[in-house]
Amino acid sequence: MIPFSPPRIDQRVIDEVTSALTSGWITTGPRTKLFEKQLTEYCGNKCTVAVSSWTAGMELILRWWGIGPGDEVIIPAITYCASANVVIHAGAKPVMVDINPDDFNISVEAIRKAITSKTKAIMPVDIAGLPCDYDAIFAIVNEPSIKSLFQANSDYQRKLGRILIAADAAHSFGATYKGKRSGAIADVSCFSFHAVKNLTTAEGGTMSINLPDSFDHEEIYKELCIKILHGQSKDALAKAQKGNWRYDVVEPGFKCNMTDIQAAIGLIELDRFQENLDRRKAICLGYNDGFKNESWALLPKMKDEKRETCYHLYQLRIGGASEVQRDAIMQAIFDQDVSVNVHFQPLPILTAYKKRGYKMEDYPEAWDKYQNEITLPVYFDLTDAQVQIVIQAVKNAVKQVLG
Numbered sequence: 001m002i003p004f005s006p007p008r009i010d011q012r013v014i015d016e017v018t019s020a021l022t023s024g025w026i027t028t029g030p031r032t033k034l035f036e037k038q039l040t041e042y043c044g045n046k047c048t049v050a051v052s053s054w055t056a057g058m059e060l061i062l063r064w065w066g067i068g069p070g071d072e073v074i075i076p077a078i079t080y081c082a083s084a085n086v087v088i089h090a091g092a093k094p095v096m097v098d099i100n101p102d103d104f105n106i107s108v109e110a111i112r113k114a115i116t117s118k119t120k121a122i123m124p125v126d127i128a129g130l131p132c133d134y135d136a137i138f139a140i141v142n143e144p145s146i147k148s149l150f151q152a153n154s155d156y157q158r159k160l161g162r163i164l165i166a167a168d169a170a171h172s173f174g175a176t177y178k179g180k181r182s183g184a185i186a187d188v189s190c191f192s193f194h195a196v197k198n199l200t201t202a203e204g205g206t207m208s209i210n211l212p213d214s215f216d217h218e219e220i221y222k223e224l225c226i227k228i229l230h231g232q233s234k235d236a237l238a239k240a241q242k243g244n245w246r247y248d249v250v251e252p253g254f255k256c257n258m259t260d261i262q263a264a265i266g267l268i269e270l271d272r273f274q275e276n277l278d279r280r281k282a283i284c285l286g287y288n289d290g291f292k293n294e295s296w297a298l299l300p301k302m303k304d305e306k307r308e309t310c311y312h313l314y315q316l317r318i319g320g321a322s323e324v325q326r327d328a329i330m331q332a333i334f335d336q337d338v339s340v341n342v343h344f345q346p347l348p349i350l351t352a353y354k355k356r357g358y359k360m361e362d363y364p365e366a367w368d369k370y371q372n373e374i375t376l377p378v379y380f381d382l383t384d385a386q387v388q389i390v391i392q393a394v395k396n397a398v399k400q401v402l403g
């Protein structure tokens with residue numbers, strides 16, 4: 001069986017995790033701090049706080065920004081459920097909008113139509129690793145008529161004076177937009193280092209901040225580090241220093257810090273990230289090559305003048321297939337011992353969101369893309385021979401189902 005997305009665990013990772021384990025310090029400490037510093041250098045943003053997951057990081061960002069009951073956050077209808085859930089957990093309303101006709105990313109025109117005086121943030125999701133059109137999104141939030149609609153209800157909101165762009169960058173670590181790396185494009189970006197992502201720490205993520213220069217990023221870093229550890233004025237490492245046991249709790253904070261064991265994996269992953277990215281790109285181009293002469297194959301957009309994906313996911317679409325046929329094609333692929341997936345089921349077809357009144361018919365592009373989409377395996381250890389096996393399995397399956 002060719003698995004869908006196994007982690008790359010080799011002796012280097014095992015050795016680094018072992019050194020963390022035997023170092024005498026396993027929770028947030030020197031490795032996490034080094035990892036944060038290297039992430040900031042790599043992405044080119046202003047500060048990075050490592051956390052236990054994307055989900056914990058993004059919920060904290062929304063709360064930190066003063067987003068809560070009565071507020072709205074715009075998200076796309078196709079994304080992982082986490083994008084909607086963090087908005088709900090913060091007490092605000094996720095306003096779902098449709099996606100583009102030519103990729104899986106949020107439609108900028110649909111964003112414009114959804115903005116109200118309650119809109120506090122827009123959460124573009126860089127699906128598969130392809131950055132959204134951030135220039136166009138920033139242009140909208142900076143339009144005088146949209147700015148005058150904006151009603152700030154926290155100091156940070158007043159200081160920014162417009163809607164916050166908080167990117168769901170769970171897929172886009174290493175992707176570029178006009179020469180900038182993901183993390184340094186939006187006001188705030190959260191990465192996910194979950195086991196299936198293109199850079200992993202088993203579980204983990206970041207709050208990567210890149211607000212305008214008028215914000216004090218050193219202060220923001222300190223403030224967020226306090227928030228991820230119960231509002232304690234000192235973290236565990238500082239408290240462990242000689243005679244330094246007493247601390248204050250300055251606010252009722254959260255508990256979502258990253259451990260040095262996770263950071264140990266992340267340091268190795270980051271060190272060899274380019275090698276991973278090159279391999280992923282070669283696999284995706286191999287798939288393009290394998291399918292380019294098939295009349296049914298709709299190949300994913302991976303690059304244009306402004307941006308390039310980090311090749312996190314290869315989203316193939318089977319032109320003309322219905323949802324039922326797509327499911328049958330997937331089954332026929334599984335029957336040939338190849339694992340595939342779907343990214344994603346649109347949120348409005350899932351019970352939690354249906355119950356809240358979201359309707360699939362309001363998002364025709366999302367349905368159109370979802371119904372014939374199949375995500376193929378992409379990871380460092382996938383060999384060229386396996387890529388050919390996957391291509392053949394897909395072709396056989398399509399032939400079997402569509403004739």
Ligand SMILES: *Cc1c(COP(=O)(O)O)cnc(C)c1O
Nearest residue numbers: 053054055080082170192194205
């Ligand atoms: C994986 C993922 C998340 C959640 O990340 P966690 O680290 O598991 O919390 C959020 N958004 C998208 C688009 C994802 O794929």
